[in-house]
Amino acid sequence: MKYSKKELRQRYRQIRSEVAKSQRIKESVAVCEHLFCTEAYQSAEVILSYLSYGSELRTETLLEQAFRDQKILAAPRINGNEMVFLQMDSDTVFEKNSYGILEPVSGQEILPETYGKVLLVLPGLCFDRKNGRIGYGGGFYDRYVSAHRTKSNIEIVALALSCQYFDGTIPMEAHDIRPDFVVFPYGIQAE
Numbered sequence: 001m002k003y004s005k006k007e008l009r010q011r012y013r014q015i016r017s018e019v020a021k022s023q024r025i026k027e028s029v030a031v032c033e034h035l036f037c038t039e040a041y042q043s044a045e046v047i048l049s050y051l052s053y054g055s056e057l058r059t060e061t062l063l064e065q066a067f068r069d070q071k072i073l074a075a076p077r078i079n080g081n082e083m084v085f086l087q088m089d090s091d092t093v094f095e096k097n098s099y100g101i102l103e104p105v106s107g108q109e110i111l112p113e114t115y116g117k118v119l120l121v122l123p124g125l126c127f128d129r130k131n132g133r134i135g136y137g138g139g140f141y142d143r144y145v146s147a148h149r150t151k152s153n154i155e156i157v158a159l160a161l162s163c164q165y166f167d168g169t170i171p172m173e174a175h176d177i178r179p180d181f182v183v184f185p186y187g188i189q190a191e
Contacts, residue, residue: 009125012163016164032061046119067090078097083141086110087110116153123135155180160184
């Protein structure tokens with residue numbers, strides 16, 4: 001059966017929202033532990049990561065480890081139709097944006113092209129076997145990657161709960177980005 005992007009968004013928001021908090025935390029930790037073992041994480045100078053919201057995979061484990069590993073860590077801030085990543089530290093102040101998602105109030109903008117190896121952690125609702133992705137529909141990450149990927153050494157990873165695997169083919173358009181790999185609680189999926 002074929003689904004539209006809209007149908008997949010609705011379906012996987014519902015599926016993900018039904019995961020018990022304890023299960024989401026357990027799977028989030030397992031995903032992060034797999035990520036920490038990758039060359040992409042270990043060699044990254046900079047980690048650009050979303051801050052988890054609602055029923056998303058919890059990124060706290062990733063953020064805490066990245067701070068301990070003394071990596072430059074940045075989170076997104078929405079400016080109109082564009083997204084920038086602002087550096088975070090222990091004193092960073094956060095506020096909710098118009099979507100209800102926490103973002104840094106201020107901080108140095110991190111431009112991937114000024115660093116060696118950058119790991120971008122991509123949110124999403126579901127992923128298929130070829131790393132096709134259904135995001136939230138705003139296109140912020142698609143535009144960001146389009147603007148920076150050819151000028152920098154960005155590797156893109158998506159972190160997903162086990163319920164976020166779609167056993168089908170996600171409809172993709174030319175501007176839709178695919179992560180280089182997806183980390184699930186049971187392991188890593190690379191295209």
